[in-house]
Amino acid sequence: MNKTATSETPGAAASANEASGVTAPALRVTVWNENRHEKQNPKVSEIYPDGIHAAIAGFLTEAGMLAGTATLDEPEHGLTDEVLDTTDVLIWWGHLAHGEVRDDIVAKVQRRVLDGMGLIVLHSGHYSKIFQALMGTSCALKWREADEKERLWVVAPAHPIAAGIGEFIELEREEMYGEHFDIPAPDELVFASWFEGGEVFRSGCAYARGGGKVFYFRPGHETYPTYWHKDIQRVIVNAANWARPVKRERPYRGNAQPLEKLAAGRQVTKGEGQQ
Amino acid sequence: MNKTATSETPGAAASANEASGVTAPALRVTVWNENRHEKQNPKVSEIYPDGIHAAIAGFLTEAGMLAGTATLDEPEHGLTDEVLDTTDVLIWWGHLAHGEVRDDIVAKVQRRVLDGMGLIVLHSGHYSKIFQALMGTSCALKWREADEKERLWVVAPAHPIAAGIGEFIELEREEMYGEHFDIPAPDELVFASWFEGGEVFRSGCAYARGGGKVFYFRPGHETYPTYWHKDIQRVIVNAANWARPVKRERPYRGNAQPLEKLAAGRQVTKGEGQQ
Amino acid sequence: MNKTATSETPGAAASANEASGVTAPALRVTVWNENRHEKQNPKVSEIYPDGIHAAIAGFLTEAGMLAGTATLDEPEHGLTDEVLDTTDVLIWWGHLAHGEVRDDIVAKVQRRVLDGMGLIVLHSGHYSKIFQALMGTSCALKWREADEKERLWVVAPAHPIAAGIGEFIELEREEMYGEHFDIPAPDELVFASWFEGGEVFRSGCAYARGGGKVFYFRPGHETYPTYWHKDIQRVIVNAANWARPVKRERPYRGNAQPLEKLAAGRQVTKGEGQQ
């Protein structure tokens, strides 16, 4: 885990959540990457010499965020309590080694999301344990590697994740993902993709889960320079800002006393702890 | 597992899903119950002498459905493949013993739902493994046993689950469940409850998950005769009809060939099996 | 207006809304058509010799529904109170003459929908007054007539409107409609279209509005035989069944007395009539 300070632009990525008129502190983002393709496939390491995580952390830093990284082969996959305690938004890229991610760490990350941490799941992360756990569905889809053109159309023009993006983003070569994508219907569908081979795909999907926000963003096959594309970077920066935790006290859940006087004859049974 | 035929009303519960104009076969519903309170608490067995499951199966049968039952202490909790193969909609009531439900059976039921089986989760089933797995959230809430009045207001008047129901259903005595209820925002919110003690609750929540439909319905604490209430019965019958599986071929997911001729230079990489 | 009885299949299109186990009466559908292209363009009248409305009413009748028709040039556009009183679901096709539809009749149809009548808006009906009034947005879109291939992908496999439909519907030649389609995000997105020319479109959009249901279905340009396509017919039959009015009393709105005893000191001000 390596947090890069952005001393040139302190507090630059201010938050609209802060109603008080005081600029919010810079967003703290941790970019998690499996980091296996980069070590195995020269084609990938040529495009991302320091790994996909470093490429993403780089443009987040340029956007004024405090971006760190974590990878599968670090202890606890780099996702220690200390790291998560200082993470507002977690970005997730995985593919080959979903099965190697420890279940206890998946459960911990899920709890963090429900408690408010933002989560952005990229591309093949659709099949990660954490995304499946949060969606409750298989998250399976159609796919094909054929150097195809993808065009991501904005279908939610009022959504902050689409800020600064034109009518669509065109990627000359990408892996195809096709419907039916087995996810819950997104709370907000931001992008829908057209593929040269004849498929469509819900490629930008926003969810609230507990106190946290989740965004799935389709592009980013490891053999293409997708994360160097300015519009793709812009969407990820927007999504990180959108997923900033909302500052509220955690709701109490469990046995609760009445807030109002009950009618005569109502009998309050003493409950214990959480249900 | 005990399937009760309804020979007097063959095919009575016909389905609007059948566009062909041919009346659909009767809906096959399995009512699953933990069936522990009934054995331990005379107050409960007095209200439900044959168990909550039998009470529910009874009014479903009267509505023309083929209703069977299954309980925790049967082999495989009564949820064998044979039973599930003949189940269109599964109803779930559990409370004391969520932890005793086998994980492999939970996983099997989840797959069945994603493949089209309807699921209706009642009351304290909010904390069941199957509901948590399908929601991806904690499903925790506030609660209180105080003999309180609950009033379930219809907030989706166009929804078939509200058919035949007035502006609200009033229950003189029920357990209180209060917000924040940690569920994904329902695809359709059908009922919202008012409680005497000052809380509100999203008490009728409809979801699609994969090829199946899920409905959570709040009322039904074991010490009250809630499942003998005509409006509560009507909602559960409506929900079962609504959750009837849609007849379609299961979507293919995995590696897929292009449907369109790709531009020159596109290279199709041969993929293997499911991603 | 001409109601065609379907005496061969009485009550065939039964409804899942009827929880009582009694088969519901046949659905009464009125197919409204502008009916201008058919009179002006031989290419259209060759495909639809009796008009688009007759073609649609024909396959609805075959599906066991009581299907009638109404057209722009009839008195009150064929939408008298008498006709609407016996209409469960209204289907709308218009294009050239949206502006000729009387505002008072639009307002009347809108009220009927809010009171429970189903509405299915087809193709160029996206720009009709009634659809715009119910959506609250411009309902504008991109379009192109270029004999293009359209492929409508099912993105909501659990939805009854997709019953009996494969992974997609392929139309060899259709008009293109492209995003951004200026509609509210659908309550349920059932189909998303791929077009040969590079666009996508939300082509099957389900909404609840008041007590009624609205479905927008994209295909059906007048110069193509789209409404003779079996899958397109199946979707429209499914949609009509789905849009069947839910039988409930109309909710009361206006000044209301408290249902609970208020605390001492609360002063109830007498209100008058509807707010």
Place this chain on the structure above:
Amino acid sequence: MNKTATSETPGAAASANEASGVTAPALRVTVWNENRHEKQNPKVSEIYPDGIHAAIAGFLTEAGMLAGTATLDEPEHGLTDEVLDTTDVLIWWGHLAHGEVRDDIVAKVQRRVLDGMGLIVLHSGHYSKIFQALMGTSCALKWREADEKERLWVVAPAHPIAAGIGEFIELEREEMYGEHFDIPAPDELVFASWFEGGEVFRSGCAYARGGGKVFYFRPGHETYPTYWHKDIQRVIVNAANWARPVKRERPYRGNAQPLEKLAAGRQVTKGEGQQ
């Protein structure tokens, strides 16, 4: 229209929409008020001596926004093109005189919203022409003036509009609004209200419409000091920040040329202008 600069806190209300790391300019909000109760009812003018609009503009200014006001009796109701050109978010309070608002100005405001301007509709504004036009439904509801307690529960803890708010907001005395509230199901339901008299209400409803965002917030009857309540102020400030226009080019709609080369034999018909 009177724009109050907030020179002490330049650019304070920065926006998360701005991914570039550059703090966004202060939000420009126009608070529109019918301003009739204040002139007719001493009870109201005692609570809001300068009008409800001035009270709201006051706390928005304190939050670092550039807040101006506009009222019904000004020329063009104070909503000239010049005013709207410099309005990011419009807040709307009306009650007695909905019918006096000019239809052309309603249509203009609706277009502005679809083009990106945020709109926050307060309390009795539920029955305003602009809210009805954007919703497409009657927006009718139950109501009662009885000095009742209202408790607004947060049901969407991840939503930025709930930032800084506890589990609920309690208002000791308010007018009651009850279900069924005839609105489209909100894209996001943020608050649900409990009322002493036995009703519930969807009291914080978020929508996207075209390029703009709309938030309906229930509280604010003119005879209570609701807009002086810190939590109510916080919600309105949050909502204004949330409704900030997303900076994008307006999507093109109308006849469009193909982005891809069509198959041989496809014939592109020349279209004209907007459909």
